[in-house]
Amino acid sequence: MLTLQFVPYHEIESLVSEDRIKKLLGLVKENKIVLLQGRLKFIEETKLIESTMEEINATFRGIEICTIYPKKRTNTFYEILKNELVKTLLGEREGLTIIGPATLIKEIKRDPNKVLLLATEMVKKTKKKR
C-alpha cells in the first residue's frame, strides 16, 4: 500500500533549512510519498541529498525526488519584480515537490510537462503477469 502525504508549504515555512530537511526525510523514512506544496531552495535540495546519503543503510536506500514547477512567461520588468518580491516574502509556494523512498519509487521520469512515477511494487506485479 502506498501512502501519500501532502505537506502544505505553511508547515515548513517557519522552519530553518535543517529542520525542513529533517521533517521531510523523516516522513520519507516512514515509507510515505511526500507531496510538498512548492519547492525547496536549490541549496536545501542539495542538503537533502547530502542528508539522505548520511542516512542510507540496509533498509533505507535513498530517495527519489522530482519538482514540478510552472514555467512563467515573465516578459516585463514589473512582472519579474513582482514575482521575486512574492518569492522573497512568501517563499517558493508554487509548484509541487514529490519525494519518496527509493524502495517504493523505482523511478520518476519527467518530461517538461508530465511526470511518470514508477512504483517498485507495480514493476514486480507487471513482471509476474508476464
Place this chain on the structure above:
Amino acid sequence: MVDFFKILNRVFNLFRQRSHIKLGFYGPPNSGKTTLANKLCLDWVGEKIGKVSKIPHETREIQTKEKVNIKHKGKELTFNIIDTPGIATKIDYEDFLKYNLNKKEAQTRAKEATKGIIEAIKWLDDMDCVLIVLDATLNPYSQVNITIIGNLAARKIPVLIVANKMDLKKANLKKIEAAFPQYPVIGVSAFKDVNIDGLYDSLFRLVKRGGY
C-alpha cells in the same frame, strides 16, 4: 557575511593573475566525467586522473590533477582539475550485484559511494568553474541535474553543460539544450575524441565569463 567574503574573493581574483583555476567535473554517475577528465589530463599532462569502468560509482573519492596547463588558440590557462563522484539520490548495493560483484564488495562500494557523494557536494563551494557532464543518450530532466545546476547558479559559479557520448545513436543534444536554455551546452564524445576542440573553445569562454 559568507557572501561578502565570496564577493571580495572574486574582486580580488580580477586583480591578480590567477595561476590555477579550480575546474570541477560534476554530474550523475556513469555520464563520463572521469573519461572526459582523463582526456584533458592526457592531452596536457600526459597522465590520467582516474580509473573508468562500466560499473556505476567507479569514482568514489575526489580526484585531482594540479597545474594542468591548457593552450588553445594562442591563449593559455592553468587549471586544477577536480573530478568528483557522480551525484545520485539513492544507492542500492543490490544494483552492483548485476555487475558480478559479490555481496560484500557491493555493500562496500555502496558505502563508499554515499561518502563520495557527500564529499562531492561539500566541494561545490570551492569550484571556480564547473563542467556538468551529462550522458546525452539519457533524459536530462532529472532532479539531480536540475539541483546541481541550480545550486551552482545560486553560488554564482559559471557552468558549462557537456553533453557527452555524442557518438552514440540515441544521443540528443537538442533535448539537453531545451532542458537548460540559460546555460551553454557543448556536445562531445570523450571516449571517441569528438569535438574536444569545441570543448576547449567553450571552456575558455566560460573562464572568461567567470572573470579569470
